[in-house]
Amino acid sequence: MRLRAAWVIAVLPLAACTVPAHRPAAPPVAAPPKTIAELAAGIEADAGKSDHATDPQVRAQLAADARRAADACIAQAPQAVACVFGNALALGLEARVHPAHALATLNDMLTILGRAEAIDAAYADAGPARVQALVLTRAPGWPLGPGDPERALQAAGRAVALRPAYPPNWLALAEAQSKAGSAVDAQASYVRARDAARALPESPERAQWLHEAEQHTAHSS
16 A cells, blocks of 8 residues: 555655655564473474474475574573473484484483473473483484483483373383383383373364374274
């Protein structure tokens, strides 16, 4: 509407054309900076998408997006648990994209997750401990990676103790128990994950958690 109005005024014989025929375009209005909550949500969304992405270029773009959001969050509030946890997730995405540096990156990630847990262990339904457990379970052990089944069990146990109603905590514990060779305990934890998921309202996340748990509890009552 502003451009149209400027054009109309330019062709009207007002005051001997004192209104210029071509006005400079107004500078674009800068978008307000995202809040910490928005940045943290964006990082978690990138992490979720990366879990299902198979194209290396897509994963690289998601890692870059998460890094920019993490840096912006840390710049706003370096001690906020959402920013510290988001920074750790961004490092995890970078480790996927740059496997040659994965050992150092994952070690940094675990250190930062420890900081997030110290700030607020219950954040993201015990996310700091849960993600530590997943990294320690899935990564290869020394010298290739920081994998450590015993530490994974401890971290998953902390997550379950804090948020027992959150199915991913039981799934992380079951995975750690399976990796450690405790098949019976793992089966019991998958049952707990299944039951916790069944107690939640319908959602895509619930369906995913339930599917994962039921894959391991098909013969359980």
